[in-house]
Amino acid sequence: WDVGAAELLGVLVSAGAWLCALATTLMSTWLTLSTELLPSESYQLGLWETCVVQELGSMECRPYSSLLGLPPDIMLARILMCCAVAAGLLGLLLPIPGLRLVNGCRPRRARDKRALKAAGGALSLAAGVLALVPVSYIAHMTVVRFFDESLPEMVPRWEFGGALFCGWAAGVLHLLAGALLLTSCARHRDRQVPVRVPLGRLDIGTRTEYV
Template sequence: MDTCACALELLGMLVFLGAWLCALATTISPQWLTMSTALLPVESYELGLWETCVVQDVGGMECRAYDSLLGLSSDLKLARILMCASLAVGMLGMLVAIPGLYLVNSCHGGFRTKRTLTIMGGVLGMISGVLCLIPVSYMAHLAVIHFFDDKVPDVVPRWEFGDALFCGWAGGFLLIVAGLLLVTSCLCSQVEPQPVLQRRYQVMSTDVSFRKRSEYV
């Protein structure tokens, strides 16, 4: 395998790991949506998939988990399911792609098996990215609709984008990029590398044949 393909593999795995960590941080973060009111300027509220928090300007923060799973809205349930599925698929993609790396000698199936594992890991990474982008974009879409709803008076506070949404967009996009890098690395390595002993044997055979020809002449 050439140097370009190896570099793409390593870059793809590093981006894969960083993107998966971004998706994990997005899932556990309570800052999906934020809200601050003019009546209580010293306090702001944060909404996450697992808990809601009250943040004070003096530095205090109090979080409370949701009381019941059945009492959650369908939007939060869907976001939970998709984010957990994204993390599971992303982890599976990394576990599949690692044995297929050229620098890892744990796969005994040959070049084609390694290439198949790397492609599968890249495809799973792209699927994980799509699964991460769907709930993040959907929650942002709902926030935009509620923010510009004319039926709600202007004095009523509205939810706005939190830091977790931006982290989720970055994680989902990078997961897709990581999957594309892994697949591209396999497309760049079209020629199967020959074993070292086989190459040495070919060189020795060529040298011997050359010597015989020289002696004959």
């Protein structure tokens, strides 16, 4: 397993993870709801707006009126996802100057490149955790409310939307990217450790003299 391939794959996976996290933050399909009373309409709930989708394909979205009126779980998810997008962007940009394929005007020391990749890997791991926490929390609360026996069966319940699955993919990809970058740092460091062989252990052949 080549170090250059590992770090390059880590950056590519980090780019895909960041795009998934950004899409998750902007998508309005965190939760979906459809009722039997109005089968021609379905509702979508996102972090920034709510949408009503008609059966014919038209959609009408309205942003939240105020921050104070947001549900606590939506507010928490919005904050954590914004932090995940910011950390993921830094985790994507920092390792690029530390790649073996990138050569600047001045030769960079291997220690500086390793530090950039390590910082990018740590930020990718943090972005993965920040993305998985709100998505999993919203999914958990949705399951709890879906099976709430205190509500009548005729009351419509929210269900998982596509944004939740995109958020899970973003979190897993961020964790994978961080692991690849940190692994490339460790292997690169192991390669640079010099091997010292004691002179006393060298096998010196016997010298034969002919008269």
